[in-house]
Amino acid sequence: MIVLDPRLQSSARVVTPAPRLASLTNKRLGILWNNRLGGDRLLKHVGDLLQEKYGLAEIYFTKKTFIGNAAPPEIIDDLISRVDAVVVGVGD
């Protein structure tokens, strides 16, 4: 008996990662908060740590309204125009 695999093959996932930066030094860092309570504090601390370790040119902090879906195009475009790298995550 031959049966078929119900899972998505990895090639079906359409993810294209952004080019990696060689270093964060003197780079503009964006931080995208998912608007979950307390996440702003955690992410600001992450920004402070990265600033201390790498010497960033600037930190741009912004947020999306909802945790539950991808950031809307206007937020993505804003980040693209302002920064070289973005810290983003999902969680509580």
Next chain:
Amino acid sequence: MQLTSKRIEVSDALECVEYFYRENMTDGLPVVPPTEARVRQFLDAVALSPDARIAEITERASLITAEKLAINAVMAGCLPEYMPVLIAAVEALADPLFKFNHLASLGSPWPMVVISGPIVRTLGMNHARYVFGSGNRANATIGRAISLLLWNCCELRPDAIQRGDLGNAHRYSICIAENPDTAWQGLNEWEGFERTTSTVTVSSGYNLCNARSIGSTPRAILAPLINALIHHEFSPGCFVVTIPPTMEKPLVEQGWTKRRIRDYIFEHCRRSVKHLKETARWGRHASVLVEGLKDLAPLEPGDDERWVYLFKRNPELDRYVFHEGAVTRRADILIVAAGGDAGNMMGFYQPYSQSTTPVTKAIKLHQTVSSG
């Protein structure tokens, strides 16, 4: 056209079941072996080629093809004629308004599927006694097909992105139908479609709650429902409420439409600031975190006369009780005419606390050619 999924050789159906367990391709229950012949029957039922794109769930970068949907539908025990319903359900789940990633939440939300319109009769779905299950094939397997699809194609598994603390008993399957002969407008019409158009609504929530009423006047019928609505999560959003024929009849006879019921519920769902403080719902889950609040918030004079409404906004008080994502989303009561004909039980699906809203899609029956 060729099916492109990986082919797996097994000796018989039982070995198939064991293989799927070992490979973590099932929800914990046995599956129907998805043979090529059976999968093709499902594709033929909607005249779709295997690579036809059903929807892309952007948040998971998951492109759902007809082939993957059909395989998971076969596994769930569906019949080919359920495919148009499943296609509409996947389109709804992929809609940006549904905000798919909330399904990873520690609250363990899960989408309920609600079918409205003439297809309920065509597929023999249950809208009456035991509407939430079990026992009806279409109800049970349509819900499970969605469950398996998200398990296998969207990483919604406890070992992947699903991070629920408790899990959800509805995770296996939750699909209900509305009485197509209801005297009210159907859920399909409420959501902007014609009565002759069958629809699928997906609505994400935590659990089924019930409200028992033995009243005969509209206010007496609805009072226990309102009490139940305000004493669960107390978060604004869209509540799917089932009202059985035994209650629909007196409500209709006394001139209460779905809209009038909705408006009445909106007006009366409220809790006092005093009660919210006494039940640790003040300054905890909201846009404002009250600093240093390790115990119950202190009461102030007048707290028992200040009211926070579930469905009417007052930003001054709301910000201490509700998350921004909850107060800015659609708030509504989606009444579904469903339930047993002998009793007094209303039900509602407690919506996820923030960010998602129900999505309704039309079932495109013209896709169906023949189920054989």
